[in-house]
Amino acid sequence: MPDRIMLQVARYRPEQDAGVSFQEYEVPCPKDWVVLDGLNYVKDRMDGTLSYRWSCRMGICGSCGMTVNGEPKLTCATFLADYAPGPVRVEPLRNFPIIRDLVVEIGDFMRKLVSVKPWIVRAKEKPLSEGEYLQTPQAMEEYTQFSMCINCMLCYAACPIYGLDPHFIGPAAIALAQRYNLDGRDEGSRERMEILSQDEGIWGCTFVGECTKVCPKNVDPAGAIQRYKLNAALDSLKAFLVPWGAR
């Protein structure tokens, strides 16, 4: 195994650059170093001007998503040694505007996430004196997979639909909406459907399926969206066949 590896890092300094360029840094490559370790080495010892996001270093915070050799990856979970002998090309996440170097603008995702109300919605809260909302392990199993999302946005970077149409609500927001729809304590599915049944919602998805493949937490947003479509279609059919029964 080589003891050093070349990083080709995308640079964009808005005060001086007209576009993105690449800068090379040769960093150590011990077998337990991830791409983020390489970037931290650059920042600490070689070039303090490099900008990127990171926080937990353990696949929980979802901050360090970048494009590594063309693939959306969490850089804290992507080992440099897997790319030996290199080079390793590190770019910002695709489909997002670049603010600086490897930092992208995520306001769009944050606004969309809130729009689908990813929290438990109750028509009427019961008083505390009546105790907690109970749930069986089987009921929890229905949505646990979707609750694993860490908002890393790799799915948005992998989604060509979002790249072509930034108005598309996108995989993670829909998967999180589905997480709450499948929660037996929630009563907000109809409110969410009003947002998600629009053109930019579930029907924007054409089932490329790449969001599921790149998800570091095995969330399967593509599955969530298709299930949502099936539910929406069944609801429409029910409303058509039994109009007086529609809620």
Added chain:
Amino acid sequence: MSDHPVHTAYHPRWIRRRMSTYWWLQRWSYLAFILRELSSIFVAWFVVYLLLLVGAVNQGDAGYREFLQWSASPLVLVFNVMSLGFIVFHAITWFNLAPQAMVVHLGTRRVPGVWVAASNYVAWVLASALVGWVLLM
């Protein structure tokens, strides 16, 4: 993202990279998706072909023979073989994706995804066997 961000010294210019027109050539899964979308044209063609066949049968023996002759022409033959390839691709890729869209429960237990896909293949084989049986009768 805001469509019209204001750029100031404290809110510098963002860069938005455009997707390449050839984005679908960048990885196999994108190309498979485009081919699957394209295959819908060939599915539609087989529907039209079936209607033409029914129309020819309705016209009697001469009409049916004329249809068979037309179908045996190299151009139609090549197009139909290509259509068959696309339809098989269409069916297999959709059947493999079915478990993602369909969550089936038997009682309180969730049916494994592989069973959902397998049931589609079994239905396909049974339907093909039925058509084959009718043709060979």
